[in-house]
Amino acid sequence: MSTITKDAMVIAFLKIAAHKPIDNITVKDIVTTCGIARQTFYYHFQDILEVIEYALQQQGEILLQKTLDAPTLKDALRIFVSTLDDKPEIINRFLQTHKYDQVRQLLLSAVKTYFQNLIYLRNVLPDLTQSQIDIVVTFYSSAIIGTLMEYSEKKNVDLDTLTNDLYDLLCGKYIPDIENK
Known part of the structure; x- marks a missing residue:
């Protein structure tokens, strides 16, 4: 499940990056798109x-x-x-x-x-x-x-x-x- 969550966050990141400058993407953008808790993001990644x-x-x-x-x-x-x-x-x-x-x-x-x-x-x-x-x-x-x-x-x-x-x-x-x- 851990890899699936990581991959889901990457997919969300790429989806957001299709319409928003990469340097402006936030953790909030990713967790909102994935529908996960902020802590879940930080369990897998330190930052964007x-x-x-x-x-x-x-x-x-x-x-x-x-x-x-x-x-x-x-x-x-x-x-x-x-x-x-x-x-x-x-x-x-x-x-x-x-x-x-x-x-x-x-x-x-x-x-x-x-x-x-x-x-x-x-x-x-x-x-x-x-x-x-x-x-x-x-x-x-x-x-x-x-x-x-x-x-x-x-x-x-x-x-x-x-x-x-x-x-x-x-x-x-x-x-x-x-x-x-």
């Missing part, structure tokens, strides 16, 4: 920030598992890109709070973990040193998250085109050998 952290952690784990289950890199990219389609207003609200860095870090961690798994489990880059792998993972993860954050602010983004363009970029289609151009 902890609700946000829990919600981000839960969503990050779900996102990571979905991408790890994806059969191809393109499918995994589509899952990452789909975060723009699922709840862009909520993402933008998170990005407009003092939790911006935490949201970015959570997304970055999920993408990095995906690429690390891709490299190690599928032996994609067998000739690279650990240092080189770290640079590849950091570079591509940062590029994808930066792109997703930029596109989260745009209207009417064609997510399939964005996925295809990211995939082509990662595969070297746009800049195969920049030095010899």
